[in-house]
Amino acid sequence: MSVINCDYLPADxxxxxxxxxxxxxxxxxxxxAALExxxxxxxxxxxxxxxxxxxEPRRVIREMRL
Structure with missing residues (x-):
């Protein structure tokens, strides 16, 4: 069995x-906000x-999943 050193984790x-x-x-x-x-x-x-x-507006709503 080997030991794996995790030196990528901060010690402090x-x-x-x-x-x-x-x-x-x-x-x-x-x-x-910009993305929104x-x-x-x-x-x-x-x-x-x-x-x-x-x-039709209902189809737009359905297709856009609103």
Missing amino acids: KVVFPPELALLVVRKASAMA EQALDQLTKDARRAIFRGT
């Missing part, structure tokens, strides 16, 4: 600075295109 606990944590959270929030805006724009564009082509 790392103190995560609160200022850095706050900046990470703010950045993640901004990225999520892009998704909203794309879904709206797709729904409008389908309605313009004559697709």
Whole structure:
């Protein structure tokens, strides 16, 4: 039986600075908001295109899984 060295795991606990944590959270929030805006724009564009082509609204709802 062999012993596996796990030198990739930190030996000591790392103190995560609160200022850095706050900046990470703010950045993640901004990225999520941008992604949400892009998704909203794309879904709206797709729904409008389908309605313009004559697709029934109920079918659009079903196909888009709304």
